[in-house]
Amino acid sequence: xxxxAPESTFNPDGSRKMIATQQQCEDKNIPLSxxxxxxxxxxxxxxxxxxxxxAPWKCMDEKHAYEGCxxxxxxxxxxxxxxxxxxxRIKREAEKVNxxxxxxxxxxxx
Numbered sequence: 001x002x003x004x005a006p007e008s009t010f011n012p013d014g015s016r017k018m019i020a021t022q023q024q025c026e027d028k029n030i031p032l033s034x035x036x037x038x039x040x041x042x043x044x045x046x047x048x049x050x051x052x053x054x055a056p057w058k059c060m061d062e063k064h065a066y067e068g069c070x071x072x073x074x075x076x077x078x079x080x081x082x083x084x085x086x087x088x089r090i091k092r093e094a095e096k097v098n099x100x101x102x103x104x105x106x107x108x109x110x
Contacts, residue, residue: 009037009069038069 011017019040020030028043045066048059 007040037073038066041066041069 007019009016009019016037018037020035020043022035024043025035025039028046030039030042030046034042041062045059045062048062052058
């Protein structure tokens with residue numbers, strides 16, 4: 001690891017970007033299930049692992065960077081899911097209020 005902060009996968013407008021290209025992942029034989037927004041950190045980690053014969057005490061900086069990225073991705077997905085759940089809850093409550101405002105004959109039976 002070079003000692004500087006890894007490049008962010010977020011664009012200034014909030015959208016996401018892949019840093020590792022598809023060709024790089026294919027060249028390094030990264031399985032499809034690992035080609036996520038942290039693949040750019042997995043490539044040097046796997047290179048280090050191969051060059052050190054998978055010694056568990058080696059490549060700790062690369063491993064820590066990759067696992068940190070994976071954890072950040074988990075937190076991002078968790079926040080997005082909670083935002084989605086909150087939006088659905090608000091929508092359900094609004095529908096419930098609209099349903100209660102109508103006369104009994106016009107209400108839908110669910």
